[in-house]
Amino acid sequence: MGFGRRAFLLGTAAAAGAFAAGCGSSRPAVDTGTFTAAFQGSGAGEGIDPGVNTLFVDEARMKAVYDGLFEVDETMTPIPRLALAAEPNADGTRWRIALREARWHDGTAFGADDVLYTIARVLGPAQRRPFVAATSLAPVDLGLSRAVDPRTVELVLRQPSFDFPIALAGYGTKIVKNGAVDFARPVGTGPFVFREFEPGRTFVATANEQYWDGAPAVGELRIVSAEPDARLNALRGGEIDFADNLNPVASRALAGRDDVTVQTTPGSGILFFAMKTDRPPFDKPDVRRALMRLVDRAELVKVALEGMGEPGTDVFGRGFQYSAELPAHPYDPDEAGRLLARAGVRDLSFDLFTAPVANGFVEAARLFAEQAAAAGVRVNVVIGSKDSYYTDALETGALTMGQSGPLPIPNHFASRLITGAPQNRTRWADPEFDALYARAQTTATADARAALYRSMHEILHDRGGFVFFAETPWISAARAGFGNTPATVPNSHAWARFDGVTA
Known part of the structure; x- marks a missing residue:
């Protein structure tokens, strides 16, 4: 990664000091061969199971690997992703969802059985940590829900819900593959293919050239965990390309630099x-x-x-x-x-x-x-x-x-x-x-x-x-020269997504 990797990923004060020595105005030319983004870490509490992990750094990794049926835009209104459309019956107890054509990272086709398995997992026995969407998806009657065909799923609810697409867009609802039980090496439908992950340190994934929404320009994505000072100094030194959730001190320190673009979302x-x-x-x-x-x-x-x-x-x-x-x-x-x-x-x-x-x-x-x-x-x-x-x-x-x-x-x-x-x-x-x-x-x-x-x-x-x-405000910053780095409302679809980054 071109810098003291172990120290940086631990987010220690020593790392911040090591970066300070490299904080100059010169920087290498940007390219999208490898793009490194730094987020606030939480050590061993981090994870990559979309059913249970909810930290911002977790969400960034999961946006890379997985997709949901729906996500929300900047107004918190649902927008379709793996779903093409969703229609309720007259009393809101039965939703028929048309699914887009997509493939898992292992090459198999995404379909209705994956949706049913994901919901069954969320509604099943709790793990060491509870499933985040267990309450919002509780109205689903799995016994009556069914796969109409491989690309159509019908979800039956125990009571009407006319806001059901919002429930399908929340934390904990990203779709996992039918039968998935091991999330140490996750397989998703998202824009990047998992390669490695160490909680509290680093996540590495490579571009999914067959991604249904278009192959990323970024060849390799690295998401690292780091403390605020480490994120600031690594960005100033050109050792990372993007820093999320910067504090006011960092924002002021970066103001006026021509090699960094600061982005603020009130x-x-x-x-x-x-x-x-x-x-x-x-x-x-x-x-x-x-x-x-x-x-x-x-x-x-x-x-x-x-x-x-x-x-x-x-x-x-x-x-x-x-x-x-x-x-x-x-x-x-x-x-x-x-x-x-x-x-x-x-x-x-x-x-x-x-x-x-x-x-x-x-x-x-x-x-x-x-x-x-x-x-x-x-x-x-x-x-x-x-x-x-x-x-x-x-x-x-x-x-x-x-x-x-x-x-x-x-x-x-x-x-x-x-x-x-x-x-x-x-x-x-x-x-x-x-x-x-x-x-x-x-x-x-x-x-x-x-x-x-x-x-x-x-x-x-x-x-x-x-x-x-x-x-x-949400403050992020990116090395100048990159386009389409995410600067938007946290938890919205476009936040913490790097498949659209260009050089």
């Missing part, structure tokens, strides 16, 4: 605090309402995020389909104190579990602890391992932190908030909320569904477990 990152609502002190709605008023969102953006972002309003996905415009909760320690008194809570104290997994996390945690102290609330900041943080945070602590890219609103509800959802970081379980979601799925018109989803947003805004405190 409002693409969503930072949050997550209260576990199944345990004290956040099992009381008034304590959750109080916490929403203990967060000075504007100060967190200004200080912890160095002004790179906008204060959040505790509504997920503002501006996307089925979102809602609701007023931001003000920072009001006095009102928070009144709510705590109404809840019968005195001398409130709890741990905030965080880790340096994203820009400003630890700084925001410590600043929030100072803000909460104004209402007499003691917050003890506990810093965990960045390599296992997102897995640990599902179980550890009453209050945690997280980062999300945009998702379709129904997928956000289904994967994170419906009772028993696999990524339910707040342990939210609310019968009224669940009933509204079920009604929305059975409602035929988009306007009527939007009204029901708005009611769900209002419940969360009032007494939910998330505090979406900031919306941040």
Whole structure:
């Protein structure tokens, strides 16, 4: 790779220092023989099983190897990929999906049996980690679903769902080959053919010359895991070609260089605090309402995020389909104190579990602890391992932190908030909320569904477990001379795709 490979892939401070020596303005001419992209890593927690792995670096690798029936565009609206079209019956309980002609990397034909196997796997027994789409695909009745012919599949649902293509576009729904059980050497239908992968270090794949959507110009794709400083220095030194999710310091360091192009997509990152609502002190709605008023969102953006972002309003996905415009909760320690008194809570104290997994996390945690102290609330900041943080945070602590890219609103509800959802970081379980979601799925018109989803947003805004405190721009950068490098909304189809890169 032309640099200290082991040190870089480990993302160590030593790697950052090694790169610094190579940071000059000269660079070799670009070509697409090998293209190297760097993403934030998470060590042993990384993976390439599309049913269970959800980190951004995981998604980048899986976009290279696999395709889904649908993905979403920048507005979080489904667009067909391996599906050519999907049509419901009159009551939304039966969807007939026409499949495009495509081939697996081993040369065999993609077909309806692969779709049925993928869904059966997601709905089957959980592995060491749960299947991400198990909740959103739960309405599928596998016993009645069938392959009409090799390129047509009919999926039968236990209850109507007129938003079903959104469920088929979510995390955990990329199609795997019928019978696949070993994902150490995955076979997909995507633009790149798997060659090697070492969690926390590197992934290598080669161009799929028979790709149904056109062969990539990139001959070999490398996706490496690295910390922010390592990504910055490697890009400045010309040792990598693309760096994802850069922080404000890196953005300023690259400004004005003629050998690097910085690309910014506003409002693409969503930072949050997550209260576990199944345990004290956040099992009381008034304590959750109080916490929403203990967060000075504007100060967190200004200080912890160095002004790179906008204060959040505790509504997920503002501006996307089925979102809602609701007023931001003000920072009001006095009102928070009144709510705590109404809840019968005195001398409130709890741990905030965080880790340096994203820009400003630890700084925001410590600043929030100072803000909460104004209402007499003691917050003890506990810093965990960045390599296992997102897995640990599902179980550890009453209050945690997280980062999300945009998702379709129904997928956000289904994967994170419906009772028993696999990524339910707040342990939210609310019968009224669940009933509204079920009604929305059975409602035929988009306007009527939007009204029901708005009611769900209002419940969360009032007494939910998330505090979406900031919306941040997504900053990436590429070596000058490359065209069509991905600069768009995370989780959308075009994000983290490198098959269109040109020199």
